[in-house]
Amino acid sequence: MEAAAEPGNLAGVRHIILVLSGKGGVGKSTISTELALALRHAGKKVGILDVDLCGPSIPRMLRAQGRAVHQCDSGWVPVFVDQEQSISLMSVGFLLEKPDEAVVWRGPKKNALIKQFVSDVAWGQLDYLVVDTPPGTSDEHMATVDALRPYSPLGALVVTTPQAVSVGDVRRELTFCRKTGLRVVGLVENMSGFVCPHCAECTNVFSRGGGEELARHAGVPFLAGRAREWGAAPAGPAAGLRGGNGARAPSTPQRERQRGVHWMQAVPTGS
């Protein structure tokens, strides 16, 4: 399937945002999921494309493991994770026969699947397509940026934790964005602090300050005020970190609206 003359399967997608880091384990998938949920809460139709082929985390986070992917005339039908069909998802996780099966592929094979994910998934009409990526600056990232370039993505949300090891990798990711012409929408500092469920004291478990300093050094927006409350989300069971079991923190309509408001401010809707 080629996107050459026709707009193809991404024709109905208004905005594309990539979530990148360079560093592993900083919360890219968690933030991609939360972003999608917040956008849905703001009344948007959202798709999530999970291009982490070795470690696809999104199906579990949205409790969609084991769902089947169907074909239609335009290609693969993405999996809807909710009754209202406002969030759809495509991940290699759906294509594995056994969940513990390792995807042990070299670059060229990964590139080929990513191209298919971009051109052969029937996304339909979406307000936003959130693209979750694996750590690094390699095949998957180049393939994704190349395949999405004709559709002018809004840009990238870059995620870090405060510590120097993370910031070190993320600096290189910012260079990747610059070299590939990908605009950085903002930098999110995750896991800034852990709120003790016993005494509510917040401890900086992964050092502090790295994210803000990096944003300043690189001249990219630091999603600061919001970041400290949510994007620079305190980690921990009480503070709403999604991950382990796909369960969210006790969700209140107010919390959902707050998230929605923060993210709508952070993510430009463009023209």
Place this chain on the structure above:
Amino acid sequence: MEEVPHDCPGAGSAQAGRGTSCQGCPNQRLCASGAGAAPDPAIEEIKEKMKTVKHKILVLSGKGGVGKSTFSAHLAHGLAEDENTQVALLDIDICGPSIPKIMGLEGEQFLEDNLGVMSVGFLLSSPDDAVIWRGPKKNGMIKQFLRDVDWGEVDYLVVDTPPGTSDEHLSIVQYLAATRIDGAVIITTPQEVSLQDVRKEISFCRKVKLPIIGVVENMSSFVCPNCKKESQIFPPTTGGAEVMCQDLKTPLLGRVPLDPHIGKSCDRGQSFMIDAPDSPATLAYRSIIQRIREFCRLHQPKEEQLVGS
């Protein structure tokens, strides 16, 4: 390093030289002749180089951010505390080389006399330089590290890897195929989203017949510096590493609690075990390192056990 086409099927594949994307590639004829399927001569060269390396340990995960590099660095520090033990630490995370920072080595190559470190991080002139390489080029770098670095007489070679199960992992196993790898230490955190990837890594090890020394559960628990109560920062909703290890019949080498000082020591390039010798995390690291030493000693081939120590 020659340019390979974007859709290169791989030199070893059945399509090598025959696919549509092979047209125009400088290696097309070579691949079509089946030469790509022949073993890489570098494997024998690496075997020679590795004759002076007694024990090789890979630190893997599958999941990112669980503490592979932190653990690799502290394993190297721990093994090198005996000044008669020669230790080498090789960082094959080409895109995200963390080892120079954690070892406090941005700019230098040797730490103590008996601890040597190699990383692509040392070859980059600026901390903003990105290594935007496809698989074949990363593989070439790994080959160079193994074949062209003069490792000398080494008791332990610790290899830190990036997350995933891809080029770097296949290459390190392939290039060390003619030598003996003692085994892999697999790092995880307690939560299911981590274990999910780690199960795949264990499956990868079994597929390529890489022995597994055991699993380390990192960031197991957190002790609040204020109230001193313990809590689970990454809840083990599916039983954590313990249940996974039981299910997959793999040893659990130990659990390391999350001490906020670990991150700070790493930021400063210091050994956390020296900075905080009484921390429960240090005690956990030391116990795990001891178990790894014992595994290596017990699993040495008989002829190596008779000669020397």
